[in-house]
Amino acid sequence: MRLLLLFFFLTFPLFADSSLYAQGKKLYFSKGCNGCHGVSAGGTNQYPPLAYRRKAFLLYKLKLLRNKQGNTQLASMMIPFAMGLTDGQMDALTTFLSDYHESNKGSYVPDYSMTGGGSS
């Protein structure tokens, strides 16, 4: 019995976390974050990458941006999106981003590119 309980407590955070991840993924697309940061959150030359970055950092930045504090001129683009997020949504989004494990097999265009497409 004790072992069963232990098992439950050890695995429960795992499930809780993965649902937060799914919630964050849904929010990422429904809130239009993908429009600037990319479908695989890799960023572009104008927009910072978000995937694989530390949750604490992402949360810290989102909260600053929600308070209309950004580092660059581009921040004014991001501020309205941060202002539309509750603490719970930020938690889900940053879990999704820091824990990012999507397969990007469907995409043949590299999302994270510091240069142009090569045609210009």
Ligand code: HEC
């Ligand atoms: C209109 C384009 C745009 C959209 C849509 C957008 N962002 Fe951003 N985001 C930016 C820009 C530009 C910055 C850089 C701001 C700065 O330099 O201060 C940024 C910065 C960030 C940062 C801080 C990263 C860093 O390295 O400083 C996070 C986290 C972030 N965005 C998350 C999100 C989330 C989550 C969403 C969806 C709710 C979202 N963004 C939607 C443009 C956008």
